[in-house]
Amino acid sequence: MLDLVETYWPHILFTISVVAGTAAAIHAAMTKEEVRSAVGWVGIIVLSPIVGAALYLIAGINRIRRTAISDRRALLVQGQIRADFASYDATNELVAREFGQRFRAMKILGDRVTHRHLTTGNTIVALDTGDEAYGAMLKAIGEAKRSVILETYIFDRDRIGVRFADALIAAVKRGIEVRVLIDAVGARYSVPSILGMLRDGGVTVDVFNGNVIMGLRLPYANLRTHRKILVVDGRVVFTGGMNIREGFSSEFSGDKCSFDTHFKVTGPVVADLFAIAAADWKFATGETLEGKGWTLEPPHTEPGAPVIVRAVSSGPDRSVETNHKMLMGVFSVARSSIRIVSPYFLPDRELITALVTAARRGVTVDIVVPTANNLVLVDRAMTAQFDQMLKNYCRIWRASGPFNHSKLMAVDGCWAYVGSSNLDPRSLRLNFEVDLEVFDRQFAEALERRIDLAISSATEVTLEGLRARPFLVRLIERVLWLGSPYL
Structure with missing residues (x-):
């Protein structure tokens, strides 16, 4: 047997690489919902079948099949007891009366993508x-x-x-x-x-x-x-x-x-x-x-x-990208302001498009990130994306003081989103996260005051300042940005 392996090891290795690479490439093509992700993984697998298939096995299979307790x-x-809880469910009419038809649409979106009650x-x-x-x-x-x-x-x-x-x-x-x-x-x-x-x-x-x-x-x-x-x-x-x-x-x-x-x-x-x-x-x-x-x-x-709240769970199981869908929805219905605090701000192209479209409609979009960041590579990668936001009417602020790990969002002074999700690929597609969707003016306005206070002592990021930095620094940031889905 050993003699056979020694004689034909190149053929055996070739066969293993073809089988493993083919299986991994087929799995990526059939399961990835984003074409860029599918193309990227298939390219890695084809160029290096054994190593690529191994990497895909470790980092590319994102969905965990499990039985969840949905309610x-x-x-x-x-x-x-069950009747007591059901009586607290918010109705479409209640949300429309208190917050308008556009937030009624947000309520319906949450009903359909989270499968949890707004209470x-x-x-x-x-x-x-x-x-x-x-x-x-x-x-x-x-x-x-x-x-x-x-x-x-x-x-x-x-x-x-x-x-x-x-x-x-x-x-x-x-x-x-x-x-x-x-x-x-x-x-x-x-x-x-x-x-x-x-x-x-x-x-x-x-x-x-x-x-x-x-x-x-x-x-x-x-x-x-x-x-x-x-x-x-x-x-x-x-x-x-x-x-x-x-x-x-x-x-x-x-x-x-x-x-x-x-x-x-x-x-x-x-x-x-x-x-x-x-x-x-x-x-x-x-x-x-x-x-x-x-x-x-x-x-x-x-x-x-009050207060009207929904628990939003997301993760690489049947609730994949739930937080992403909620953010896309609220950016679309915003009319006056979107205020965001996030330690790691690396939204994908869809979220960037939604934010800059809102800004082009006249919505004030403020994004607050820390000056001092505990993850230097992530900070460099997210800086590489800032120009896409700044040249499209969004404002970005570097908050002073120690590192702030908070994840806060307020829209139009009546809707808020808080919890564990960062605006980065890991939180939006890989991690299991939990957030709270809150319909309440008092709560949202309190968040806005908190964000205003942070902005009052923050440094505004400008296109001129970004472009004035050394070319090598900007190049390194862009290289790190290419790997941002895995930071």
Whole structure:
């Protein structure tokens, strides 16, 4: 057998390359919905069949097939509890009356692409700093009576992470049902990871998409949960952009503290946020969260009352590009203003076209990005795109001060979009994300004031300033921009 291999190894290698390359190219052509993505992958595979097929296996297969819990209400007992939640569903007529026909169209779009209800009777409170958010989250864990589920991208084993671990371990000792899900990549930001400490303390913990290096999930190594969801007693949720790490706490990081924005949410939307976290937990572990500890509290507000909120989950499964579709929709209906804060601003051509078209219609488009960025390569790549926006009536601002990781959007002073999604290819197509669509003037106007405050001390980016930089710098940025889908 060895003699046969030694004699015919070129033929064997050629056969393997043809079979692997053909299979990978056919898969790319048949499954990719964007022609540029399909052409790019087929080109890589044809030029280098074995290496290209291997790269495609690792980074090109974006869809995870899984059974999702689409609506938490389906898991509730029949009768009054289900009726209580259904009575909070926002109607087309309510949205049209309060926000106009164009936002009625946004409501219908959300109904069709998210398959989750737009609900009334919610509350949403912004937590402006890591210290404020971490304090509120730890307090909620400490007061938990029945259950805690936490899903996050990064959970560092630093002083803040240990504080959370101690609170979760203490909850387990009080008899509380606790589940913790950390992304397999994010769990490795600390060495050693927080996993061992949690397990030793009795916390049921797992990683999302584990064994991404050597295991059988290798085709999905590029797919991560970027969601941040903490649900306590089926009653209150904390969600937004904030990971668990001391770099966002001024208590430990002082003047070098980075900023982010998190949100405390109550009301019927809690049911859908729980459903998202529970589905991810089931995918990772096979366990369905049911029983008395995981029941939801019926809302205590009046149906039809503010705030109107929808949970928007997106990711490389059946909800692929949901956040992208929502953004395309709202950019199309905007009339007066689009205000965006994002640490990583790398929209694709479709989103850029939607934004510049809005600006050409007379909509004021302001985009705020940090001057200090924690990902230098991403910052360079996104700078390479700025000229496409600036020459088409959009304005871009470099915010002063420490790095700001917030993801905030307000449109026309009445619609807002906040959560974990960045405006970059990874968040829009590869990561599992969760955001909140909010119809509420008071909330949207508060976001606009926050953005105005950032702009007041920011430096405006200009075409002249971009073009005045050295050619080599601009060339490097364009080269990095070519690889932006994988940064």
